[in-house]
Amino acid sequence: MLAPSANNAQRCEFVIVNDPDTLRRIGEIGNSGPLCTAPAMIVLVVDHQRETKGSEYYLEDYACATTQMLLAATALGYAGGWIDGMFRDPAKRTPVCELLGIPDDRLMIVIVPVGLPAEDGPRRAKKPFAQRASWNRYAVER
Ligand SMILES: Cc1cc2nc3c(=O)[nH]c(=O)nc-3n(C[C@H](O)[C@H](O)[C@H](O)COP(=O)(O)O)c2cc1C
Numbered sequence: 001m002l003a004p005s006a007n008n009a010q011r012c013e014f015v016i017v018n019d020p021d022t023l024r025r026i027g028e029i030g031n032s033g034p035l036c037t038a039p040a041m042i043v044l045v046v047d048h049q050r051e052t053k054g055s056e057y058y059l060e061d062y063a064c065a066t067t068q069m070l071l072a073a074t075a076l077g078y079a080g081g082w083i084d085g086m087f088r089d090p091a092k093r094t095p096v097c098e099l100l101g102i103p104d105d106r107l108m109i110v111i112v113p114v115g116l117p118a119e120d121g122p123r124r125a126k127k128p129f130a131q132r133a134s135w136n137r138y139a140v141e142r
Pocket residue numbers: 081082083084085086123124
């Protein structure tokens with residue numbers, strides 16, 4: 001909730017889910033990995049129609065808030081996930097919105113499952129520094 005937001009509009013809202021029946025139902029709808037096992041989830045909702053200074057910033061705001069939730073969870077010793085691809089499909093998003101009572105003028109955009117990691121998985125590979133960054137002038141290897 002302390003994440004930056006464009007013009008401090010605070011477009012992101014959070015439904016914190018720890019009720020076992022609700023978690024189970026989200027797991028049935030999502031039917032994948034952490035959505036089926038996490039003991040808690042944070043469902044991020046945006047006020048996507050709220051423009052400030054004539055610009056739309058909800059994507060930036062939601063990404064910023066999600067990143068900060070993941071960093072905070074990690075700092076506290078938890079594991080978190082960024083699950084939003086499936087919720088672009090109304091067939092998945094609508095039942096979650098109905099279950100949680102999310103109003104029609106809000107967009108449910110991502111669920112962050114949070115829990116203690118069952119095991120240390122491998123880190124995903126990242127490209128080498130030179131293929132991503134350079135000093136002083138653009139010289140990224142392409
Ligand atoms: C905008 C965005 C959407 C994402 N959506 C999903 C998703 O729907 N499901 C998922 O498992 N991971 C999702 N991720 C996580 C990425 O898959 C993950 O960050 C990437 O594979 C790199 O792994 P790492 O973060 O562990 O380094 C998303 C990440 C971002 C930034």
